[in-house]
Amino acid sequence: MKDEINSxxxxxxxxxxxxxxxxRQILPGDRLPSERKLSELLKVSRSHVREALQKLxxxxxxxxxxxxxxxVSEFSKDQLDTMITxxxxxxxxDFSSLVYVRVLLEIEVxxxxxxxxxxxxxxxxxxxxxxxxxxxxxxxxxxxxxxxxQAIAQGGHNPVISSLLLIITPDILKYYxxxxxxxxxxxxxxxxxxxxxxxxxxxxxxxxxELVLRHLANLIDFAKMSAKGNIPEFxxxxx
Numbered sequence: 001m002k003d004e005i006n007s008x009x010x011x012x013x014x015x016x017x018x019x020x021x022x023x024r025q026i027l028p029g030d031r032l033p034s035e036r037k038l039s040e041l042l043k044v045s046r047s048h049v050r051e052a053l054q055k056l057x058x059x060x061x062x063x064x065x066x067x068x069x070x071x072v073s074e075f076s077k078d079q080l081d082t083m084i085t086x087x088x089x090x091x092x093x094d095f096s097s098l099v100y101v102r103v104l105l106e107i108e109v110x111x112x113x114x115x116x117x118x119x120x121x122x123x124x125x126x127x128x129x130x131x132x133x134x135x136x137x138x139x140x141x142x143x144x145x146x147x148x149x150q151a152i153a154q155g156g157h158n159p160v161i162s163s164l165l166l167i168i169t170p171d172i173l174k175y176y177x178x179x180x181x182x183x184x185x186x187x188x189x190x191x192x193x194x195x196x197x198x199x200x201x202x203x204x205x206x207x208x209x210e211l212v213l214r215h216l217a218n219l220i221d222f223a224k225m226s227a228k229g230n231i232p233e234f235x236x237x238x239x
Contacts, residue, residue, distance in 0.1 A: 013052035112156030121155035
């Protein structure tokens with residue numbers, strides 16, 4: 001109940017930005033008002049404004065630039081409106097189903113990245129991995145983990161899959177922090193990430209399914225337990 005109450009100011013900020021976009025008062029490429037101005041206008045704390053903007057950025061709806069503020073992404077108005085609606089409604093879907101779809105997409109995108117990646121993609125993936133390893137024991141771990149997997153998705157050069165992961169993954173990753181899902185030893189996590197990177201470097205898509213299932217095993221097990229018999233258990237063996 002407390003989480004629901006605390007989420008209302010964040011939802012209020014997101015709804016306000018959605019309304020501004022729907023009414024074309026904010027266009028793709030426009031800069032949003034500062035955190036301070038949004039806080040004063042909407043009568044919410046700056047921390048709630050910051051959380052709302054962070055969520056919108058995770059979904060690719062806005063982009064924050066140092067010294068320049070937060071800018072609306074270069075999508076059409078209808079696309080942005082739909083993406084924000086999805087961001088607000090995503091909690092209606094059960095966690096187990098979200099994890100199942102993420103696993104399907106992760107397996108496919110890792111295979112695609114191994115085949116389609118460019119040298120620039122490799123540099124981006126490796127840079128995000130180094131940042132993740134450096135921030136592994138900090139509060140930025142979840143954010144950096146998301147960035148690493150999104151870099152792989154972008155390297156697959158299938159914008160539809162990349163966008164789908166942008167929609168569902170942020171809410172899944174929240175469970176890592178809230179319920180301490182990822183209790184895998186640091187060395188194991190780093191080794192699996194490095195194994196992914198090496199396969200992508202070698203353009204070796206074989207074994208990617210097994211690697212992704214192994215890497216996300218804790219998350220899959222937690223999702224199965226969270227279903228509590230309310231939905232049929234998903235099977236990954238046929239993928």
